[in-house]
Structures are given as structure tokens and as C-alpha cells.
Amino acid sequence: MSDxxxxxxxxxxxxxxTYLARCLKLPGDICTREGIRSNPLEALGVCLRRLMYPKRWIDMAAMFGRAPSTLCHIFYYVVEFLDGKLEEFLYFDVDRITKNLDIYCDAIAxxxxxxxxxxxxxxxxTVRPICRPSTGQQAMYNGHKRVHAMKxxxxxxxxxxxxxxxxxxxGRRHDMFMLNESGLKFKLEGNPAFHNKLIYGDPAYGCxxxxxxxxxxCRVNAPQKGLNKAMSAIRVSVEWSYGEVPKYFSFLDYKRHQRLPTTPTATLYKLGVFFTNCVTIARGGNNNSRYFRCKPPTFEEYFASYPNTK
Known part of the structure; x- marks a missing residue:
């Protein structure tokens, strides 16, 4: 196969x-709990292909020369394997971010x-629509977007x-609930490197x-209005990054496949975010990085804090 x-x-x-499969530390000889054997490159390919489009397993069978059920088992092996590793990795890579704080600040300024x-x-x-759940519908309903969702x-x-x-x-939870649950504020406040280094958000996050x-x-003056307008213009970059995830991995935007509790919907979205970051690195940037003229890290820099445990 050509590049x-x-x-x-x-x-x-x-x-x-090949490099990603090695960085992800997938076992050299994969064996699912059903006894199906695979290799890291094939398993990663199955995972990526499934996330790219909302195809049926039978539609992927010819590409991999495997039975639909076999592909399904390989896919969920990779999902389960990466789930625990990506949880902390995607939460906050303090070493990489700390090294680049001044670069980020200078790019925005x-x-x-x-x-x-x-x-x-x-x-x-971000609100991620899901198929209407059989239980807990009220808790998952987002009134603003008028969909059942996770946030x-x-x-x-x-x-x-x-x-x-x-x-x-x-889906019904407010952004401030997420902030408190995440512990991000306390993590930043507990690290002197982040003191007076700011994250910009909507008014709910406060100052x-x-x-x-x-x-x-009502007492906002003209200079303050100008500052609000300037920050609003560059904050749109958040939406660009959200849009990259379903653009590259449209399976995540197919609501009928996002069923709770039969599908690990949250884990699949985390995988989508992770692989979207990897695409950004592989292609040397995206609309966001070009807008700020700020290059993404190399794969080596990005994976420096990836868990070493197998």
C-alpha cells in the first residue's frame, strides 16, 4: 500500500x-479474549478505519480479509487497551504544556x-449527541442543544x-460543574508555573x-468592550479544533451508533481526540496552528509523557 x-x-x-503502533505500545502478538490473533499494525488499522466512517463491519471485511465478527473483536480490544492509557494522557500533559507556556502566550499576543x-x-x-438512552434520559438531555448528549x-x-x-x-450539566469535577483549577493553582498564566473562557469560568x-x-466601558471583541475573535479557534475531530473521524458524528450502555461512546470520543491530535502533528499543523503561527510538537515530544506500562 502506498503512503x-x-x-x-x-x-x-x-x-x-508503524510509528504510532510502536508509540501506543500495542503488544507485538495481540490475542483477544475470544482467542483472535492480530498484530499491532492491523489492529491499529482496524481501529482507525472504523472511526473514520460509520460503516458496517461487513463493509470492511474485504479490506482486511477478516470476518466481520473478527474485526469487531479486534477493534474493541484496541479500544479497551487504549482506554486506561489515554485517560490521564489526554487529561493534562503538564510537562509538555509547561515547556511551551511562553510560546503559547507569545503566539496569542x-x-x-x-x-x-x-x-x-x-x-x-463540547456537547456530543448520543442516541436516546433507554434509562436516565432526563440526566442526559441537553436543553440548550435539545439533544441527548454527553459533555x-x-x-x-x-x-x-x-x-x-x-x-x-x-448532558444536562453546566460547564462550571465540569470544571469543578475535573479538578483542573486546583491542578493549575497548585503549580507555580501556571500562576498568572491564564486560560480564557466564557463568563461562567470567572477571573x-x-x-x-x-x-x-452594564458598566463595561469602551476599552473593555474592545478587549472583549478582540478576545472573542481569537477564541473562535476552539470551535475549529472541535470541528477537526468529526471531520477526520466521522463515525463519532453518527448519533445512531452512540448508544449507551452498549457502546463505549466516551472512550471512542477520547480516541477521536487523540488521533486528531496525531493527525495535526503528522501534517505539521491545522487551521488553528496556522492562525496563530504556532507549530505543533513532534511525535517524540507529544508521546514523551505517554504511559510506559503495558
């Missing part, structure tokens, strides 16, 4: 797929000279990566020594 074909089928070149000094990222909540909290950095992911929580938000109220 062009591999990118069309799996989002990555053959070399990148250079893009908008009127911006608040010291801002290094943008926080928001995730993210922080997007100028290099185009989703550098913090927490969730899921019930502290690690968060900032727009000026609000």
Missing part, C-alpha cells in the same frame, strides 16, 4: 502508522496585540492541539489567577 492510499484509508502514511497578556489556551465545553471539557492551545480533555458528564473571562455588566 497516499494509507492516508486516504487510515489518515496516516505507512511509516506513521502576536495574533491580537489587544489581547489579555498571559493567555495560553482557551477552555470550553466534555477541553482546553485548546495555539499549536492546534486539544491539550486537555475531561469527561464525560451528563482568578489561572482563568480569565470577558468583562460583563
Amino acid at each position: 497516499r492510499e494509507a492516508k486516504d484509508q487510515f489518515r496516516f502514511t505507512v511509516g506513521e502508522l 502576536a495574533k491580537e496585540p489587544r489581547s489579555i497578556r498571559g493567555v495560553w489556551g482557551f477552555i470550553d465545553g 466534555f471539557q477541553t482546553v485548546v492551545t495555539p499549536d492546534g492541539l486539544i491539550s486537555h480533555l475531561f469527561g464525560p458528564v451528563d 482568578t489567577n489561572v482563568f480569565c473571562c470577558p468583562y460583563k455588566g
Whole structure:
């Protein structure tokens, strides 16, 4: 298979797929609990192909030369294997982010000279629609979007990566509930490197020594309105990063497949975020990073904090 074909089928070149399989520390000889054997490259390919499009397993059988049920078992093996590893990895890579704090702040300040000094990222909540659950419908219903959903909290950095992911929580929950549940505020406040380095969000997040938000109220003056407008213009980058995930892995946008509790919907979205970050790195950036003129890390830098345990 050529690199062009591999990118069309799996989002990555053959070399990148091989490198990813090694970085993810998939076992060299995979054996599912059903006794099905596979190798890291095939297993990763099955996972990526499934996430890319909402296809039936039988539609993928010819590509891999495997029975539909076999592909299903391999896919869920990879999902289960990566679930525990990605939880902490996607939550907050403190080493990588700390090293790049000044770069992030400078990139945002250079893009908008009127911006608040010291801002290094943008926080928001994203609503992920799911199929209407058989139980707990009220808890999962998001009145704003008028869908049953799960919510995730993210922080997007100028290099185009989703550098913090927490969730899921019930679709009805407020963003401040997610912030408190995530513990992100306390993690940042407990690290001196993040003091007076700010994450920008909507007014619900408030202003502290690690968060900032727009000026609000009837007494907002003209300079403050100008600052709000400037920050609002660059904060749109958060939505760009959200859009990258279903653009590359459209299976996640197919609500009928996002069924609770039979499908590990939350884990699949985490995988989508992780692989989207990897696509951004492989392609040298995305709209977000080009907007801020801030290059993403290399694969070596990104995987430096990936769990070593097998």
C-alpha cells in the first residue's frame, strides 16, 4: 500500500502508522479474549478505519480479509487497551504544556496585540449527541442543544492541539460543574508555573489567577468592550479544533451508533481526540496552528509523557 492510499484509508502514511503502533505500545502478538490473533499494525488499522466512517463491519471485511465478527473483536480490544492509557494522557500533559507556556502566550499576543497578556489556551465545553438512552434520559438531555448528549471539557492551545480533555458528564450539566469535577483549577493553582498564566473562557469560568473571562455588566466601558471583541475573535479557534475531530473521524458524528450502555461512546470520543491530535502533528499543523503561527510538537515530544506500562 502506498503512503497516499494509507492516508486516504487510515489518515496516516505507512511509516506513521508503524510509528504510532510502536508509540501506543500495542503488544507485538495481540490475542483477544475470544482467542483472535492480530498484530499491532492491523489492529491499529482496524481501529482507525472504523472511526473514520460509520460503516458496517461487513463493509470492511474485504479490506482486511477478516470476518466481520473478527474485526469487531479486534477493534474493541484496541479500544479497551487504549482506554486506561489515554485517560490521564489526554487529561493534562503538564510537562509538555509547561515547556511551551511562553510560546503559547507569545503566539496569542502576536495574533491580537489587544489581547489579555498571559493567555495560553482557551477552555470550553463540547456537547456530543448520543442516541436516546433507554434509562436516565432526563440526566442526559441537553436543553440548550435539545439533544441527548454527553459533555466534555477541553482546553485548546495555539499549536492546534486539544491539550486537555475531561469527561464525560451528563448532558444536562453546566460547564462550571465540569470544571469543578475535573479538578483542573486546583491542578493549575497548585503549580507555580501556571500562576498568572491564564486560560480564557466564557463568563461562567470567572477571573482568578489561572482563568480569565470577558468583562460583563452594564458598566463595561469602551476599552473593555474592545478587549472583549478582540478576545472573542481569537477564541473562535476552539470551535475549529472541535470541528477537526468529526471531520477526520466521522463515525463519532453518527448519533445512531452512540448508544449507551452498549457502546463505549466516551472512550471512542477520547480516541477521536487523540488521533486528531496525531493527525495535526503528522501534517505539521491545522487551521488553528496556522492562525496563530504556532507549530505543533513532534511525535517524540507529544508521546514523551505517554504511559510506559503495558
